[in-house]
Amino acid sequence: MSAATKKREAEAPRVPTHLRKGDTILVITGRERGKTGKVLQVLLEKNRAKVERLNMVKRHRKATGNSAGGIVEKEASIHLSNLQILCGRCNKPTRIAVRRTEDGKGSRYCRRPDCREAIDE
Numbered sequence: 001m002s003a004a005t006k007k008r009e010a011e012a013p014r015v016p017t018h019l020r021k022g023d024t025i026l027v028i029t030g031r032e033r034g035k036t037g038k039v040l041q042v043l044l045e046k047n048r049a050k051v052e053r054l055n056m057v058k059r060h061r062k063a064t065g066n067s068a069g070g071i072v073e074k075e076a077s078i079h080l081s082n083l084q085i086l087c088g089r090c091n092k093p094t095r096i097a098v099r100r101t102e103d104g105k106g107s108r109y110c111r112r113p114d115c116r117e118a119i120d121e
């Protein structure tokens with residue numbers, strides 16, 4: 001990736017997202033298309049998220065005093081636009097929205113017209 005690309009990405013406006021750590025997602029484009037996984041971390045300022053065991057990259061670590069070094073595999077982030085949350089009720093990839101519950105709190109729900117169930121229990 002060139003320096004110019006990196007800079008543009010850093011300054012990109014944030015994409016509003018309801019995605020949170022712990023959500024199960026489906027990758028809809030890119031190298032990991034069709035795979036599902038659990039969100040480890042949402043990087044709001046980059047519009048990206050890290051997903052468990054997806055988009056693995058190898059890092060060559062030098063041995064230091066307390067670690068042996070070698071090749072370490074770790075998750076690289078995936079752009080939010082390549083992910084869709086999987087609804088636990090209808091088991092389909094969906095978009096989510098927030099509605100107010102009776103106690104005044106926000107509750108995320110599935111936007112599929114045939115489902116509309118709450119995502120979080």
Ligand SMILES: [Zn+2]
Pocket residue numbers: 087088089090091092094110111112115116117
């Ligand atoms: Zn649903």
